[in-house]
Amino acid sequence: MSDPIIEKTVDFVRQQLAGAEGGHDWSHIERVWKMAGFIREQEGQGDRMTIDLAALLHDIADPKFNDGDEEKGAALAFDFLTGNGLDLDRAGHIRSIIRYVSYRGGLPQDHIQSIEFQIVQDADRLDAMGAIGIARAFNYGGHKNRPIYDPGVPVREYADPSAYHASAAPTINHFHEKLLRLKALMNTETGKKIARERHAFMLQFLEQFHREADFFRRENSG
């Protein structure tokens, strides 16, 4: 049995995300929603309604696909929730979770440190790791028509979020620039535990990838 506002939100989100890039589609939302619920249960804290709604609505207008507009998704979610009778306290809290949940929005993250925020952020970050994270990264790179791998393009530090987003670096670089850093950024004990396994799998993938990429240079040269 689920609350009517949850059902309405599911319908709204599915509609908003029709045609979304494969890494940011309904299946990503569904995994983040379920994972956030699981982390909440394991941690034994957090307001369920806030977590469910924030997880469901966190990517409805991703800035990457909305000319860099960082506020749009959060504002849209707030209007949707208050329009459907959610109390202003919760709706406002959910708006700031959505506004700051993402890695790029999250550089100085003292804006909001609620347990609900931490749980939704862990769930979203976990979906960028492991086998699913690898699939999503290459899907995103393909969507942007980026090279898979180019040893001539070094891994780099980005000074600010817009430089990071303007980068057309090969997708393999994204592992070093972002995905391998996520493990250390987990908020909850449950998140940390799941992140360890997914991190180890990404390392294993990269090791094999480089072994194959270097095949003729190392084992079979000369």
Ligand code: ADP
């Ligand atoms: P969020 O989950 O907050 O929307 P992002 O939008 O940064 O986080 O990332 C969403 C997905 O897109 C992740 O799986 C991430 O790895 C992938 N992605 C984002 N930027 C890149 C990139 N430059 N290269 C490859 N994948 C990317």
Ligand code: NI
């Ligand atoms: Ni997301």
